[in-house]
Amino acid sequence: MQTKENLMTDTPSSVEKPTDPAIESGLERLTPERIQQVIQQVLKKETGPRFKAYVETCMRCGLCAEACSYFLSNDRDPQFMPAAKVKNTIWEMLKQNGNVSKDFLRRAVRISHLECNVCKRCAMYCPFGIDIAYMMLLVRRICHKLEITPQYIQDTVNSHSVTLNQMWVKDDEWIDTLQWQEEDARDEFDDLQIPLDKMGADIMYSVIAPEPKFQAGLIYQTATMMHAAGMNWTMPSTPGWDNSNMAMYTGDNEISGRIARAFFETASKLRVKRVVMGECGHAFRSVYDMGNRWNSWVMPPFEVVHALAFYHELLTQGRITIKEKYKKKVTLHDPCNVSRGRGLHDKAREVVNMVCEDFVEMTPNREHNYCCGAGGGVINCGPPYKGERMVNNRVKAEQLAATGAEVLIAPCHNCHSGLEDIVQYYDLKMEIKFLGDLIYETMEKKIYEPGA
Structure with missing residues (x-):
């Protein structure tokens, strides 16, 4: 096994760059006219003053570089500077008025999807607060509309589109998993239940699809906490239970909005007072900060609480000791x-x-x-x-x-x-x-x- 010590001299060039069939097949179908039309449509019609301010304000000072884990992990290679990532994607698209090559787009896919986590750490170190993550998500939006999104994450979005969850979990499999975890948890609490579709409950508990697919024990653990704490809670039996949203990260805003709407409608139908979400960061962001805006709400129509805040509440209130x-x-x-x-x-x-x-x-x-x-x-x-x-x-x-x-x-x-x-x-x-x-x-x- 490779260790930290013998990896220190490795560079990106020493790692084989894979060929992604979805990207390559998508590039083959593109024409110069299509490329230019999509880039212009996204940058001119889907952006506004925020984008204009970012593009015109950046001074190329490089203060964002030290914030980027890619830059630091690759011996401060200038190509991994956040400003360089924007220069080699968005700025070039603007400079060429969308008239860019397929080779340029192949590199743009890699920069936006694989060389940036859109973690927003660089925005904290920019003297002007430029959100480079937003710029990279615009590049991903262009890649989505050109149909050159990496295969694996696109397959996840396809699952979201068809099943409203990211793991192709069927409706009966979801319910069976909850019943299975309820049965197992009764070894600790004889009267424990995972209430399904309980109208007017204080809490709807929500998870991401990998839990029923691979980590059902996490649902078990939460059920025991809810029961021990005496919470009035429920989980939905219908699609809309998965709070994850990979479309948010591929630029497929249309599917992203549809996923969020299904989630909100599920909670609203149950008339719950708040939604408690499991330990997932992107899912939490997709509900409290992204999905609501795609559905034209300033904020979600009910309180959204991350597991960290919920655990803090249970412990400080003495509901769990x-x-x-x-x-x-x-x-x-x-x-x-x-x-x-x-x-x-x-x-x-x-x-x-x-x-x-x-x-x-x-x-x-x-x-x-x-x-x-x-x-x-x-x-x-x-x-x-x-x-x-x-x-x-x-x-x-x-x-x-x-x-x-x-x-x-x-x-x-x-x-x-x-x-x-x-x-x-x-x-x-x-x-x-x-x-x-x-x-x-x-x-x-x-x-x-x-x-x-």
């Missing part, structure tokens, strides 16, 4: 869309300290933490790109290794998966857990009694 703190040394990864995007990093630390005995910080941390290297749809582009993704994650591996922690807490699904790849590839000898894993492991298995 910790029997014995977790003993191993832990560190905490800050998911971009939860920490930098929503400011939940302090609550996350309060929860970790309530649950764990030995917590050590990463450096940097909180909103300044490095991205997991898997977010923004990057890991969803699939196995063909894993090798170069590992090279591009070197700075994250170094950050993890420096903590000396035995356990890495990753309260986000994409982060969890991406960090697993990094830990294995760099042989870091760390166990990765969701925060819910630790709460379930350390909590008192008893029913909450107010005033007790």
Whole structure:
């Protein structure tokens, strides 16, 4: 297995660049007229003052460079500077009035989908606050309309379109999984239920499709927490239960909006007071910050709460008590869309300290933490790109290794998966857990009694 030490001299050029059949077949169908028409349509008709201000304000100062994990992981190669990514995509499209080559587009796909996590860390370091992630999402929008999106993530969007979940989970499979987890959880609580379609419940609990597909035990754990805490909750039995939204990251705004509308309509139909979402960053962002706007709402029509904030609520209100703190040394990864995007990093630390005995910080941390290297749809582009993704994650591996922690807490699904790849590839000898894993492991298995 390759380790951090013998990877230090690797460069992107030493990793084989895969050929993506979806990109190549899409490029073959394109004509110069079609390319120019799509680029002009997106940049002139789908943007506005925000885009104009970003393009005209950037001074090419390069202060964004040090913020980018790709730049740092590749020995400060200038091509990975955020400003360079914009220069080599959007600016060139504008300069050429959309008259760009297929080779240019092949490179633009790679830059926007595989060399940027749209994590927005660079925007924090730009003196003008230019959101380069927004610019890269515009490039992805152009790639989508030209039908040159990487195959694996496009397949995920196709699943969203057909089934309203990203894993092709059938309706009966979803219900069967919930019933299976309910039955198993009764080993701990005889009267536990996962209520389906309970009208007027205080909470609708929502997950992403990988949970019923691969990680059903997470639903089990949450069901025991809800039951122990005495919550009035429900889960939907119909499509709209999956809160993930990969179309948000491919530029397929139409499908993205349809996914969000189905989710909101499902919660509205059940007349719930709030939606509690599982440990996923992009899904949380897609509901509280993106999907609502595609459906013409300033904010969602009900309160949307991320699992981190919900855990904090349960613990501080005494609805769940910790029997014995977790003993191993832990560190905490800050998911971009939860920490930098929503400011939940302090609550996350309060929860970790309530649950764990030995917590050590990463450096940097909180909103300044490095991205997991898997977010923004990057890991969803699939196995063909894993090798170069590992090279591009070197700075994250170094950050993890420096903590000396035995356990890495990753309260986000994409982060969890991406960090697993990094830990294995760099042989870091760390166990990765969701925060819910630790709460379930350390909590008192008893029913909450107010005033007790």
